[in-house]
Amino acid sequence: DAKTTQPTSMDCAEGRAANLPCNHSTISGNEYVYWYRQIHSQGPQYIIHGLKNNETNEMASLIITEDRKSSTLILPHATLRDTAVYYCIVRDSYNNAGNMLTFGGGTRLMVKP
Amino acid sequence: NAGVTQTPKFQVLKTGQSMTLQCAQDMNHEYMSWYRQDPGMGLRLIHYSVGAGITDQGEVPNGYNVSRSTTEDFPLRLLSAAPSQTSVYFCASRQGGAGTGELFFGEGSRLTVL
Numbered sequence: 001d002a003k004t005t006q007p008t009s010m011d012c013a014e015g016r017a018a019n020l021p022c023n024h025s026t027i028s029g030n031e032y033v034y035w036y037r038q039i040h041s042q043g044p045q046y047i048i049h050g051l052k053n054n055e056t057n058e059m060a061s062l063i064i065t066e067d068r069k070s071s072t073l074i075l076p077h078a079t080l081r082d083t084a085v086y087y088c089i090v091r092d093s094y095n096n097a098g099n100m101l102t103f104g105g106g107t108r109l110m111v112k113p
Numbered sequence: 114n115a116g117v118t119q120t121p122k123f124q125v126l127k128t129g130q131s132m133t134l135q136c137a138q139d140m141n142h143e144y145m146s147w148y149r150q151d152p153g154m155g156l157r158l159i160h161y162s163v164g165a166g167i168t169d170q171g172e173v174p175n176g177y178n179v180s181r182s183t184t185e186d187f188p189l190r191l192l193s194a195a196p197s198q199t200s201v202y203f204c205a206s207r208q209g210g211a212g213t214g215e216l217f218f219g220e221g222s223r224l225t226v227l
Contacts, residue, residue, distance in 0.1 A: 032213055036216075041201060041221065043203050043205075043218030043219050043221055044156070044203070044216070044218050045218070046215035049213060100144075100146045100158050100161050100205075100216075102172075103148070103155040105154070106155060
């Protein structure tokens, strides 16, 4: 699986958009970008994933550059409850052997009032 | 649906004691796994299972045993606890087969080994 690089920490003002970057310069053509977050030592929570097209769901948007070497997770209107560690993970689709996800250090996002 | 349920939520052991962390899911997921998370660190995969009767090692399997006798349950056993196993343990599951999709995590089991 491709390695990812994320900033260790970021701040965001409440109500503003939070833009969390992730570099994955060694990503291969069949690898997806996944985002999870972990709120205060709870179990990680899935946010979104994508291959090459931008994706949006009720939680966030995922913007993947055309060369796929980096991506940005966007929380459009951050709230205090979005304070968490955000993990960017790159891997190919699961096969029948399992292929569990590999979590790195992530970005600690602090949303401030 | 309860999702992924872990018990106990907290446990304190003495060095050398044994115990089992329980994990159950009610989503009929084929894949289940155990992760550990040390303070300020990301998650590391201990063991995983792709279906009943099948288990395999992850990144940090030493000191842990698993079994998968049913689809619903995936217990993690510590045979002789050591202080280095003090950590938060998370169980996760997902649907089976190839493709993409999310992992569902339990709330964690916090283990302290004295």
